[in-house]
Amino acid sequence: MKQLIDLYKRHYSCEPKDVEELPGQGSNRKYFRLWGEDGSHVIGVIGTSRDENHAFIYLSRHFAKRQLPVPHIIAVSDDETRYLQTDLGTISLYDAIRGGREAGGRYNLHEQELLKKAIRELPNVQIRGARGLDWSNCYPQPEFDMDSVLFDLNYFKYCFLKATELDFHELKLEANFRMLARDLTSEPTESFLYRDFQARNIMVDKDGNPYFIDFQGGRKGPYYYDVASFLWQASAHYSFKLRRELVYEYYQSLSHYTEVPSVRHFAGRLALFVLFRTLQVLGAYGFRGYFERKKHFLDSIPPAIQNLRDILKMDPKIFPYPYLMDVLRRLTELPQFTVIDEPAISRADGLKTAVNDIYKGNPLDGPATFSKYDGKGPLVVHVYSFSYRKGIPEDKSGNGGGYVFDCRSTHNPGRYEPYKKLTGLDEPVIRFLEDDGEIIEFLKPVYQLADHHVERYIQRGFTSLMFCFGCTGGQHRSVYSAQHLAEHINHKYGIEVEITHREQGIHQILPAKDK
Missing domain, CATH: 3.90.1200.10 (Aminoglycoside phosphotransferase (APH), C-terminal lobe)
Structure with a gap:
């Protein structure tokens, strides 16, 4: 580090006001952001491989001559183990x-x-x-x-x-x-x-x-x-x-x-x-x-x-x-x-959890009792979009399992004239919702919850799971959400998913994929 600061002093005739180490990049090089008194900043690099450093320094200078969008080399130590380059910001x-x-x-x-x-x-x-x-x-x-x-x-x-x-x-x-x-x-x-x-x-x-x-x-x-x-x-x-x-x-x-x-x-x-x-x-x-x-x-x-x-x-x-x-x-x-299997991960409380880390019975527990839905399989997921004005869809499976999500907290394209006759399946509405971004944030935890539930139902051999998305008219936000969750589950788990956009009169089956 001292040699890197010395290189900065030699080029700028003063010490940096502050030095911030940047996250590792998976290589043998270490990166630092060095701040000047005037608020300017550069990137300092320490690399143990002279040959690798030389390659970057040469290529950067060559590309800069050809006016390509790369960092410019500012100063290099005599042994090429340290160098300064322009700072291209923090957003990759x-x-x-x-x-x-x-x-x-x-x-x-x-x-x-x-x-x-x-x-x-x-x-x-x-x-x-x-x-x-x-x-x-x-x-x-x-x-x-x-x-x-x-x-x-x-x-x-x-x-x-x-x-x-x-x-x-x-x-x-x-x-x-x-x-x-x-x-x-x-x-x-x-x-x-x-x-x-x-x-x-x-x-x-x-x-x-x-x-x-x-x-x-x-x-x-x-x-x-x-x-x-x-x-x-x-x-x-x-x-x-x-x-x-x-x-x-x-x-x-x-x-x-x-x-x-x-x-x-x-x-x-x-x-x-x-x-x-x-x-x-x-x-x-x-x-x-x-x-x-x-x-x-x-x-x-x-x-x-x-x-x-x-x-x-x-x-x-x-x-x-x-x-x-x-x-x-x-x-x-x-x-x-x-198989659907994920490695164990550490929870914040230090306990180990995993998708398949389910309690294994001890002989002293005695016999377990099971749901009548256990072990039947295969799982079919039913996804609905609907209007709250006409009530929540009925669960026809008999098990009463699933979720109802209210999409009305997100920005409604139906309030604008160009989208009034379109649905959440149409490209202009999809573009509106995704550019706005609220629907993306809304669906992130929904995907996580759905993934966990689907995985457990598959493990237990359950046959039916239901997800419903409601909005004011059952036309834009709920249709978009239902369609995207259905496609996500079908693509990730390869199981059959039935989609019903109730208010649009649309019924679609995404078939199970061959194992």
Whole structure:
């Protein structure tokens, strides 16, 4: 720290007024915000790897010359273990889109526009940033090649696949790994591969413009990699529709910087990198989760496995690696990835709780008595929207279980003329509600409560659960809420959900998904 302050003094001819250590970024570098007497502030970095620091310093200076949106290097120590850079603020793209992420991937228009701005700017860094770049400064290697691909694929094999105890033939798998590595590196490229292009490494200013950080692991490589890394991030929960729109935005932007391949070729190549990136992150989750026991990475495994399931549904001709795909298919069918199960978490009172941590009987307890609804299954969830003027929907199941939520505390689009004849299923009403934001905050605790109840009902073998949403007319807010909760439950748990928008005369069944 003293040497970092000395570097600040040497550049500004005075000591910083205050120094604030910033949260760790999961690397060997430490970040500090240093404040001057005049209220100005810069970021100070202490890094133990000189080579990694050198890569960032070189790339930052090179990108700055090309007028790319990156932090500027202000001062560097002689040994390159410490440096000062411009402060890009406190809001990352990850923070800015938290609402949509926590709502299960339902991003409002503002959040979607932030994502589009970021993905549109990526080709600027990849193509213009590569011009005149001396690749020998990249760390730990100058180019994306067969060796780096095989390293990551074997990282997946040893840190994730073997930890699951799935049976597989090492030589057959290795042969398919080599085929995939050959295909991934088959196209010559002159672009900059960011490598860690994710929402946490993008800062946004007050106008929503993106600025890029943490590109020190970049190298010469194919631009598809960064698109896959960004859009198939497991925890982001991007919908198929939004992901497709963002891929289109990227493709259109790329065409302004370089000649682009046909849409079909682009889509096929991107699919290969989506597969590779998914295996790569599973390797990281396996090491950081299974071996280092870090909860965040354990929690990231189920959505990554779901990404893998989605990949397996693609046209098999895209992936000419039959043994690898068979192993991955068997991997997604393992019991630990098909049952509803979550790791134990610590409560504020220090007790351990978990979804499946249910009291196990002691012989001294005597025989238990059970509800007549236990053990029947499968669960069907009934979701209603209604108008309070016409009363709460009747429970026809006979068990009386469920919830009624009053949506009337949220902003009502029905008060405005353009929306009076529309419903909560129509895009203008959805946009109104999501841009306003009140309905998103209203539904957050509803999702949490519903998830817990659904999970317990599935465990107990109950057959029916009811959720009702009421508003003034049963047309806008209640319809939106009912539809979104129903789709959330069907998508997350794969069970049948019946939706009834009573006042609209709409009845819909979301069928159970094949196990």
